[in-house]
Each structure stands twice: as structure tokens, then as C-alpha cells.
Amino acid sequence: MVKQVIAVEDSLKEGARLVLLGSQNAITGLSQMVDREIEMTAVSARQIPVDEVPDLFGGREEVAVAVYLAVTGATEGHMFLVYPPKTAMSLVDLLLGQEPGTTQELTEMEASALGEMGNIMGSFYLNALSDASGLVLMPSPPAVIMDMAGSILDVALADILDESDDALVVEAVFSTEDQQITGNFLVLPSPAFLRQLSQTVAKK
């Protein structure tokens, strides 16, 4: 049984549960993509002050690699896969079926592999949400960014700060059976989107 933690206010619970389900599906997508068993070891949804979100990645100035997808359709939102550069390189090895440690830098080819991973995980995530809510949700093409964590996350944090002081952070931790790779899938849904999700599900 996967450890599951939901620590959010009541009005967001239903939405958070759906987002957790979507994250789980994203990891299924990754597993199918690389044709390997990938286990989700923990999943959590919690509310933290917006200013503290970049601390999840070592602070605002810490360099990170992110795959970014915009969500369009019934709502507008942001999705990120954020990794320390080392983890991103291990992921590339996994994606390209290479020996661990082969990837030493991120060029166009590696970025495109990571983008494809974001594409698959993002689509699986949104499909699960669409199926459960009936809302039409589509991912944009992926953008791969390597920069300071704070600057990568700014657009999403700005959207959240427009209506709330807290961000809902959903993290799913996954790993391959041999621990070659561990990573997390992070989503920062906006409060407006969560309300929309909760309301649509309640009506069903």
C-alpha cells in the first residue's frame, strides 16, 4: 500500500484527491513509456505558503531542470516536472535505455527526451482528471528549462498568489525497482482550478 497523505482544507479535499489520482496515472504513463516497473512509493497533497515552494528544490537560486507544460481547455494552468540536474541526467539514461551514468550533459537530444517524458506524464495526468470530471483538459507542447528554481516556478506562483497565500503542492515519489532512479512528479494546481474540479465532481 502506498503511503498517502492529504493535508488540505476541506473545500479543496475532493479536488486534491483527483489530482493525486492523476499523478498516479502520470507514473503509470512513465512506466509504459520506458517499459519498466516503476513504483510509486509515496504521494502527498499539502498546502504550504507560496514563498516556500522553491525550497522543495533547494531554494530559489538552486539550479534545476524542469519540463513545463501549460494546461488549456476548461481551465488554464501549469504543470512542472522539476529535477536537480543530476536526477534529470539519470532520467535521460532511463528514457533512452542507456547504462546509468552515460548522460553527462543536457544537449538538444537529452532535452527532447525529457520533453517527451513530460508529454506522456502530462497527458496521462490530465486524462485521469478529464475522465473523472468530464472537463476538457489539454497539455501544451513541453518546454524544457534549466535555470534557477525560483525563476522556473514564478509564472505558476504568480497565478496562485493572485488569489491565495498558500499553494497546494501534490508530490508523487517514484522509483524503479533497482533504485536506478527516484524522482517526483509535482503539480501546483491553482485554487480556482481545484474549486472547478471539486464542483464538477460534486455535480456528477
Add this chain to the structure above:
Amino acid sequence: MTVSNVTTIMVGLGEVKISKDPELVLACLGLGSCVAISVFDPVAKVGGMAHVVLPKSNGKTGERASRYADVAVPLLFERLKEGGAVESRCVVNIAGGAQMSVALGIGTAFKIGEDNIAAIHAALKAKGLKPKAADTGGRKGRTVRLFIETGKTMVSSAGNESREL
């Protein structure tokens, strides 16, 4: 850069801070679409910084409203005046407002950075002020520091040396 006894004070998302302490540095770290406004009065030797997140408050008030450019700019100058600054003497620098996530089809959808910069220019213009230097736009994140001792504003990006504005 010489390392001296300076303490860095973080100016977080939506915060406005001022200082007259020459041993302090005000800093906005890892700015993407956010913009730092760094202001220094060289006579009163007081400096201030605002970390702008969004362009327009649309009537929102209270403590949280300083995350918007149209509230943050007047508030920053109000605080600086309390600290002895005179608006017309102030040196204003701005940095940030990058567009980080550029991908096919979403290029124009999220231009918060651009909107932030425009809103700051408008708020400064309303005071008859213009930035001395502006390092804005582009696709790279920035860290901005204001050294109260010298009044210098320094900007750096990931993997780059910091440079004076």
C-alpha cells in the same frame, strides 16, 4: 567582489523592504516573471527594494496588495520617504520579467513578465521617474542585490558573474 561583513535580507514574493544599514544587502533571488525594483537615495543613503509578482491590483487593498506593481511602486517610495529619501534624488533600477516557458503554441499565453515591466514603467512615470537602468525580459532567471553601503545594484543569472546595473 570583496567579501565584507554584509548580511543579506531576502525580499520575498510581494514584499517591500528598505534599509539604511550599510552592512545590509537587500536581495530578490531567482526572479523569473517577477521583477525587482531597486531604489537608492545617494544623499540620505537609504535604499529599498520591491519584489513585484503581478501587474495590476484591480482594486485589491491591504498587506497582500504589495505583490502588484501599481501598489508596490508607490508603497516603496512612501517607505523610502519615511527613511529620509527624496524622490527626485532617487536612482531607480529594475531587473527581471523574463519569459521562462517558451514553447510552440504557448509563446504568447503567459506574458506576466512583460505585463509586470509595463506596469512598473507606468507607475514610475506617474511619479515623473524613469529607471536609470533596466535589465528585463529575455528567457533567463535573475538574482538582484542592492548594496546599501554603495547603492550599487548587482544582477546575476545562473552560471554567470554578477554585473552592475
